[in-house]
Amino acid sequence: MRRLTFLLFPLVLTACSAGVLRVQPAAEWSLDSDAFQVDAAAFRDISRQVGDEARAECLRQAKVNNCDFTILVDLNPRASANAFQTLDEDDQPVIIVTRAMIQSVQNPDELAFVMGHEAAHHVLGHIARQSENAQESAVIFNELGKLHGEGGEDLERTQKLGAEVGVQVNVKAFELEADQLGTIITHNAGYNPLVGAKYFDRIPDPGDQFLGTHPPNAARVQIVLETAKQLGLTQ
Known part of the structure; x- marks a missing residue:
């Protein structure tokens, strides 16, 4: 699991266990x-x-016990456009949005959709599921390596390869799951996920690469459209 190991310029929002939002003061920025x-x-x-909506959905689904979200902005001008979900030292979910990501969106709906997507990863327990996949795959590759007479550093490399393959096996499915639930969270938060998903129109399409980290943009847009239709939203 990734931990916070780099300097952040934070604006912190935490949904406390009692349901009260706590905002930590931060320097003004624009x-x-x-x-x-x-x-x-x-x-x-x-x-x-x-x-607020991510926490409510997290408690409703009850797939994980830690639902106290913190959202941070990294104002490092050298950080690339990115947003991701991790855990803090108390095992609570943290969403990091970089300066470049904020500058790349065109409206509040896109920013909300990005946050909703990352929150969905936690609600659905993707970090734990990836860890389990990696461990199971590493064990399988370890046994295969032994069958081929590997040992020492060669076997370690085989185990590492197995863990990497295990992480990648379901990563595209995880992204689509997060897009689906992220659409719901975005909508419930008062933003339009159909507008938010326009962000996919401007980012490079990863295509359908074997062991790629993301599914094609068209597949991601389609899951948003289908989910939005179920919510009663139209383009």
């Missing part, structure tokens, strides 16, 4: 995106709404 300006207050508002 970023111009492609079509609108995001400042600390705007980011806090979007985070509050998405974080």
